[in-house]
Amino acid sequence: MASRQQLLRLTEETVCPICLDFFTDPVTLDCGHNFCRSCITQSWEKKEINSCPECREVFPERNLRVNRALANLAEEARKLKLDPKDNGSKPHCEVHQEDLKLFCETDRKLICLICRDSREHKTHNFLPISEAVEIYKILSQRRNRRFDKQN
Incomplete structure (x- = not known):
């Protein structure tokens, strides 16, 4: 059985740094950071510049790679009914x-x-x-x- 600490780490790894909810259609930028497709797209539209919200690296092209492994992890965390916004996390x-x-x-x-x-x-x-x-x-x-x- 997984410990509470392990569940918390799982939750942290499956949460988008923009919306702070479990990843939905996660994509990876060329710098290696991950975001929900809709979150990063909206972020870029607001800023009118293609840069990573975490490391600020600027990208001349919108190269979003689907991250299926992260999508699967986020789905498993959802099934465990973990709350990414829970005070316990x-x-x-x-x-x-x-x-x-x-x-x-x-x-x-x-x-x-x-x-x-x-x-x-x-x-x-x-x-x-x-x-x-x-x-x-x-x-x-x-x-x-x-x-x-x-x-």
């Missing part, structure tokens, strides 16, 4: 199995409250995840605007 610290609640600005990674108090992070700066998301969204938007102006 929040990422957990691999060391302490605690919810990741903080963003370590120094190491640029998510950590749990126990990690925050460890020697490894003693002199580091932290933000609540929601605050870090807002800050990095703004920075990403500014970077995209500069990129758009250059091209």
Whole structure:
């Protein structure tokens, strides 16, 4: 029988990073990242540029390869009635199995409250995840605007 942790990992691997739901008609970009066909198509239409939302690589042509293996995995996860938006599927610290609640600005990674108090992070700066998301969204938007102006 699969452990809860294994089910959570399965769920994470079968979720589109754009819609945050199980993949529907998953496709792979030339950079190797995967998205639902409709999600990436809509994203490209909004931006009017063919770039990967994860790594920002720009593609001169829309080369979308069907990812059947990922489609099968997503279907199996659906059959297990896993909820990709379930609070139980929040990422957990691999060391302490605690919810990741903080963003370590120094190491640029998510950590749990126990990690925050460890020697490894003693002199580091932290933000609540929601605050870090807002800050990095703004920075990403500014970077995209500069990129758009250059091209």
